[in-house]
Amino acid sequence: MATSESAVQQQAELKKSCVNCGAELTYKPGTSSITCAYCGHKEEITVDPNGFEELELSPYLQEMGAQSHSEKISMLHCKNCGANQHIEENYKSLHCVYCSMPLIVEDMYTEDWILPGAVLPFQIDQKQSFQTFKKWVNGLWWAPNNLKKASLDPQFTKGLYLPFWTFDAQLKADYTGQRGTYYYENQSYRDNKGNYRTRRVRKTRWQYVSGKVSGFIDDTLIKASQQKAGRIPKSIARWNLKKLQPFNSNYLRGFITEKYTIPLKQGHLESKEEARRIADRWCRQDIGGDTQRVSSIDMKLSEETFKHILLPVYVSAYRYNGKEYNFFVNGETGAVSGSRPYSFWKIFFAVLAAIAIIIAIVMVAQASEGGSY
Template identity: 25%
Template sequence: MSETISYKCPGCGAPLVYDTDISLLRCHYCGNTYDLEAIAKAESNETEGYDWGEYNENVAEETLEGTVSYVCRSCGAEIVTDAVTAATHCPYCDNVVVVESNLTGFIKPNCIIPFKIKPDQLKARIDEHCKNKPLLPKDFFSEHKLESVQGMYVPFWLFDCHSLGRMVFRATTVRSWSDSKYDYTETKIYNVDTSGKMDFNKIPVDGSIRMDNALMDSIEPFDYSELMEFQPGYLSGYLAHRFDENTDVCLPRADLRVRTSLANSLRDSVSGYSTVSPISSTIRLDDTAVHYALLPVYLIKSKYGGKEYTFAVNGQTGKLVGDLPVSKGRRLAWLGGLTAAIGLGISLLMFFL
């Protein structure tokens, strides 16, 4: 039984018919003609889902001696620290009611980046973050809030992979000329079939449900040259969160970042055209591996106008992120003041020019 293959016009979606006179596929709706091989290649490539396969998960479940687990009664967060560090409040919800628990099976991380930023350095970071922000409410950050800030190791999954990709782009060149009566525009359409490869090392994805993914993405990057083999001693004085999102849950985020990065690079490699737009892509990953790491983070919480604002500080680099509130009064004052000042300037220009 023979199989009928039909192609659709990339321009209008109407069926394409092979024109034996010109040996091209012709669209009887919009009149365009296409090379059969190019159309076949373009239609054979479709975007696929992530395919990390059996990645090498370098994680072993092992109960560590000398650690103490706590559970926050308010938000349910499971917190781990060493035997001598007392968790007096939950770093996620700021609730002081944290009770000791007999959790077992704390999975030993593969690696850890120790804290480099001390709590007493946070004030300077915050001041820097608030600098040149005239719309920030006055005294938004108060000293007493900073006193209660505690450093925490956030569980991260670090993904390695080798990516191979093939993308087809619809590209055009445009040429214009004129005679005495008409303006002409010639548009040439091409299919650009390109393949490439790219390797990634330790793409971090946080393994905590309670941690805002965007917040953790924003404190990147971490300097992996300071990545150490995990030792319980690093937890001294700090809290650590036990991961509650496994690799299967976190994988799509790493997968998206890999595919986007490779697709962007392949797109950037196509030059010499007026327009370039992707019509299909196939990206395959291999040599995948996952590492479990604890990375240092400070969480700072503050309230304004009944809304809670969370700020995160990269405990290694000191990078502080977090959306700042906007004072309505200051916003209106600035809008009015700028309108008046610019209006005066424009009026003077109109008056004197």
């Protein structure tokens, strides 16, 4: 368990205020500093010069929370969509980032979590994200008018740090399989006119093979949270992990942090499945030939380490006709994606207009034919 001294230190960081005016200091995306929005005071974020630490996996799987890298964090649970969110005391909005439902401060509780080892700081700010989102919404066909009105309010777009696990390991595998080599034969056949023809047909010659592969698997990325709503689309879930910085809570200032809900043990199981897919790919590359069959893989992982990391995304929550919709902007790249409602009346009147145009064209055509006699 973390020492009481480190807990006090973390709380002091979270409550840190501007030395000039006492206002909140927030992280400025794309920089290495926290700034005051009122007087412009700036403080540089100091990161560990030794870089981020890869934690040995085995002890954490045996007893999570008994390590020096675990800490208590204050949490608010959304009863509507199930998201678990850490919101700093002075964050202006106490609404769920995913579904915009109010969060009750009195329901705040604390629980252990494995401290993040690294964070990819936001590279674009809320204003840039909002403009990207606004442009995307305005380009939607058949969108309800009130969707576009709602999207004009920046309060619907919030910055969120998403939790992920990354796993590293040395992989060794023994395999058996077959190497396929293509060859061609001439084949006679009768065409639809009864004439004999010849064509070349590709066939495969198989040869039994076995071998060994080994290598280092670096930063297998596994999602560490999942609710019934708010799943991040794959189209924007791509970050450059080379931009990761050693964790410092100052990067979280002004943003919401989601706590992982997928335990380390489950994340590890998913990473092993990914390691097996990597081993299969390596085996096929080692087999060579034109095509391959892999019959068996005996895979072993060693020197396994992991990190808990936080990755940036902007989320806009919107409710339409009782349904929840989410829109996402990647906080590093600006890529945008999301679910969207359709306007029944816009589609309905568009269909009526199309029918009216078709009828008008038919009537004009008939009138032209009648006038030609």
